[in-house]
Amino acid sequence: MDLKIIKYGSHILREKSIEVIEKDNIALIVENLFSTLKKEGGLGLAGPQVGIQKRIFVIDTSPLAEEDLSIPKIEKAIVNPEIVGFSKENGYYTEGCLSIPGIYENVLRPKNIDVRYYDINFNLIEESLDGIKARIFQHEYDHLEGVLFIDRLSSMQRKLLSRKLNRIKNR
Numbered sequence: 001m002d003l004k005i006i007k008y009g010s011h012i013l014r015e016k017s018i019e020v021i022e023k024d025n026i027a028l029i030v031e032n033l034f035s036t037l038k039k040e041g042g043l044g045l046a047g048p049q050v051g052i053q054k055r056i057f058v059i060d061t062s063p064l065a066e067e068d069l070s071i072p073k074i075e076k077a078i079v080n081p082e083i084v085g086f087s088k089e090n091g092y093y094t095e096g097c098l099s100i101p102g103i104y105e106n107v108l109r110p111k112n113i114d115v116r117y118y119d120i121n122f123n124l125i126e127e128s129l130d131g132i133k134a135r136i137f138q139h140e141y142d143h144l145e146g147v148l149f150i151d152r153l154s155s156m157q158r159k160l161l162s163r164k165l166n167r168i169k170n171r
């Protein structure tokens with residue numbers, strides 16, 4: 001089932017999501033997140049963006065992998081993630097968000113991260129991520145904490161965007 005994307009301005013995007021438990025219907029949540037993401041054409045989608053305030057998100061790099069063969073095609077669901085380590089080295093990458101349509105900005109973040117999460121069968125996974133994987137993971141993880149990529153912009157960048165953001169909020 002395709003779900004409705006909650007847009008910037010809603011308090012739901014600003015709340016901290018709760019842990020997923022084994023009793024939750026993870027398979028159904030994941031299926032709905034993936035079908036909504038495919039339809040909307042993004043790289044990741046987190047529970048709170050569709051009103052599911054649980055610590056779960058999906059990643060789908062296929063829109064990028066089709067354009068750039070050096071980018072691996074990854075389709076993955078991430079449950080109860082933690083970021084346990086950040087590289088000292090930071091990098092810029094242009095981010096967008098289905099909840100903030102039409103806005104794309106360079107965001108500075110650590111280049112590499114060490115993560116811990118569960119897969120859909122509740123197996124614990126620990127890995128180190130780099131490149132686009134580290135980028136999407138951090139963006140989606142932020143959603144579970146009520147943080148949006150625009151919060152990570154410089155005050156100058158934000159100032160220049162304020163009118164556009166107000167327009168999304170008031171739509």
Ligand code: CO
Pocket residue numbers: 096097098099139143
């Ligand atoms: Co987003």
